[in-house]
Amino acid sequence: MQAQSKQPPTGGMRAVQLHSFGGPEVLNVCEIPAPEAGPGQIRVRVTAAGLNPMDWIMTADADAAARFGLTLPAGFGTDYAGVVDQVGDGVTGFAPGDRVFGGALSRAVADFVVVDSAGGTAANEVHHTPDGVDDRTAATLTIAGRTASAALAAVNPGPDDTLLVGGASGGVGVFAVQLARVSGARVIGTGSAASADHLRALGAEPVVYGHGLADRVRALAPNGITAAIDLHGMETVHVARELGVPDSRICTIAAQVDGVAAANGANAAPGVLEEIACLVAAGHLRVPVAARFPIEQIRSAAALQAGRHVQGKVVIDL
Ligand SMILES: NC(=O)c1ccc[n+]([C@@H]2O[C@H](COP(=O)([O-])OP(=O)(O)OC[C@H]3O[C@@H](n4cnc5c(N)ncnc54)[C@H](OP(=O)(O)O)[C@@H]3O)[C@@H](O)[C@H]2O)c1
Numbered sequence: 001m002q003a004q005s006k007q008p009p010t011g012g013m014r015a016v017q018l019h020s021f022g023g024p025e026v027l028n029v030c031e032i033p034a035p036e037a038g039p040g041q042i043r044v045r046v047t048a049a050g051l052n053p054m055d056w057i058m059t060a061d062a063d064a065a066a067r068f069g070l071t072l073p074a075g076f077g078t079d080y081a082g083v084v085d086q087v088g089d090g091v092t093g094f095a096p097g098d099r100v101f102g103g104a105l106s107r108a109v110a111d112f113v114v115v116d117s118a119g120g121t122a123a124n125e126v127h128h129t130p131d132g133v134d135d136r137t138a139a140t141l142t143i144a145g146r147t148a149s150a151a152l153a154a155v156n157p158g159p160d161d162t163l164l165v166g167g168a169s170g171g172v173g174v175f176a177v178q179l180a181r182v183s184g185a186r187v188i189g190t191g192s193a194a195s196a197d198h199l200r201a202l203g204a205e206p207v208v209y210g211h212g213l214a215d216r217v218r219a220l221a222p223n224g225i226t227a228a229i230d231l232h233g234m235e236t237v238h239v240a241r242e243l244g245v246p247d248s249r250i251c252t253i254a255a256q257v258d259g260v261a262a263a264n265g266a267n268a269a270p271g272v273l274e275e276i277a278c279l280v281a282a283g284h285l286r287v288p289v290a291a292r293f294p295i296e297q298i299r300s301a302a303a304l305q306a307g308r309h310v311q312g313k314v315v316i317d318l
Helices: 053-058 062-067 142-155 171-182 193-202 213-220 235-242 272-281 295-306
Strands: 012-017 028-033 041-050 079-087 099-104 112-116 124-128 162-166 186-191 205-208 227-230 250-252 289-294 313-317
Touching: 012 295, 028 295, 041 099, 041 142, 053 062, 053 295, 079 112, 079 142, 099 112, 099 142, 099 272, 112 124, 124 272, 142 171, 142 227, 142 250, 142 272, 162 171, 162 235, 171 186, 171 193, 171 272, 186 193, 186 213, 193 205, 205 213, 213 235, 227 235, 235 250, 289 295, 295 313
Parallel strands: 162 186, 162 227, 186 205, 227 250, 289 313
Antiparallel strands: 012 028, 041 079, 041 112, 041 313, 079 099, 099 124
16 A cells, blocks of 8 residues: 555544434534555545535434435545545555545545545545646535536437526536536526526526516526426426426426436436536636535534525535
């Protein structure tokens, strides 16, 4: 195993840990032994971790945790970015000092994570961070980028489309809107009135969600919408159906609706994260970071994320 000198002298690390499942109040920063890279694995010195709803959904109670295979004491957070600091036997393609990002299921808010170098799911994956992408941005890409890409693949928007994106201003929305714009589609995005400028800056035409949404969309697009993705619940699915969009061009990520495809980031096409990272590096896609917190303020960060009104992403600095 190759090792850099950056390992802490104690062999320990800071990590957010839970000793019971629950809300932000169960999150504590603890000193625990740092993991070591085994064969086929790399260890990453984490510099930034991005939060997602799944972080607090899977740690909210024992039943949810069990569905994700979590046991106590558990860690917190999945999206990470940082620098490779150990490489296990048999690893090719990564070396100490490489800048990387990826996913480490419910263990990312820590000084170090260990992942399989050939891992291929958001729970366990690593990619090179291109020049031109800073670590805070890289730490936002994995779950939201995968999920936005999977949702768009289900409806395949192009230059002839007017796409309605429900819940467009959140973590998945910022990727979905911009990727749809890259495909050439016109994008109408739902958000609160307070998110209108944020949505415009992403390239979407804002429309306020809630009662009367179908009429407001009709007014914006008198010739109709041709596809829709619902990133929040079911409202956008129902409105799209009301406006005549066939189920084959509607997709959800946060609810189950009979007849409509449910996209999952786990099923995103291979290579999408590299493509998204390259778009960021080239200046064609940007990730608004709504707030950054030091690890010591993890409870505030988790509470903000769980409030469901973040415009973009929440990032923890390590
Ligand atoms: N299937 C999968 O693989 C997968 C993966 C990732 C996430 N998800 C799920 O997808 C959902 C979105 O994830 P995310 O990361 O984008 O969450 P997020 O960042 O927490 O989303 C926050 C956004 O939700 C918007 N919002 C709040 N109430 C809304 C409403 N009634 N209608 C429309 N938008 C509303 C907010 O907009 P305003 O501030 O303007 O109100 C805010 O910008 C979550 O439920 C998450 O669990 C699924």
